[in-house]
Amino acid sequence: MAVFALIYRYTDETDRRMEVRPRHREYLAGLAEQGTVLVAGAFADESAPGGLIIVRAGSDAEVENLVQGDPYQEAGVIAGYAIREWAPPIGPLAGEFAGG
Template identity: 55%
Template sequence: MATTFAVIYSYTDDSALRDDTRPAHRDYLRGFIDDGTLLVAGAWAPGEAPGGLLVFRAEDKAAVQAIVDKDPFTTAGVVAGADIREWAPPLGPLAGALTGQA
């Protein structure tokens, strides 16, 4: 049974490296959108610390860690830290879908 995981990326301050790597990062993530593993992803808004949020449905945390480890943002050194947390939101219009109850 798949579980929902939130991944919080913190980026380095190297915006040029981030910009150069972004196309490969997005291409890599598109494959996980296509297979239903990645539900949503995006960078924090301007004015926030560099980073982003990704929400996955996967069998376990190790599967998500493997995705993060191979992300071009990680391999190129854009990601300074990745916090992976199991997430089971109880409220809101998407809660059932995110917890597999819908």
Template identity: 55%
Template sequence: MSTTFAVIYTYTDDTALREATRPAHREYLRGLAEEGSMLIAGAWAPGEAPGGLLILRTEDKAGAQAIVDKDPYTSQGVVANAEIREWVPPLGPVAPAISGQA
């Protein structure tokens, strides 16, 4: 049974590194989406602190950590911090699909 995890990325201030690594990061995320491990991902709006959010479906927190560890943003030093939390949203029109109850 898969579990849903929210991954909150905080990026370093090195925008040149982030821009240089972005194509590999996005290709990696596309692969995760195609295999069903990633439900959605995106960066915070320009007015927010640099970072982003990934919603993942994995067997356990170790699986989510492995995805984070393999992300080019992590391996190349773009991610300063990655917080991983299990997420079970009970309300809203997409909650059943996200929480695996659909």
């Protein structure tokens, strides 16, 4: 299993995003319980709204499937996203992301 960075860019529809946020977080929490989502959170700068989700998956296609199941995608509040395989070799948490 590889580790991927999933980077979301949100639309300016903040009210709609806040309305859907509980379902989005529930979805991610379920994936975290399965060991798929390792860490997730929104960027602090609301002038460029988005979020980062670190995912353990077998391929970028699997990550793509996670995006398609996200309530944010269904609600249309994701303006764009990028999926990048990530291999953090340095830092106190690097070992937490290794293996699977």
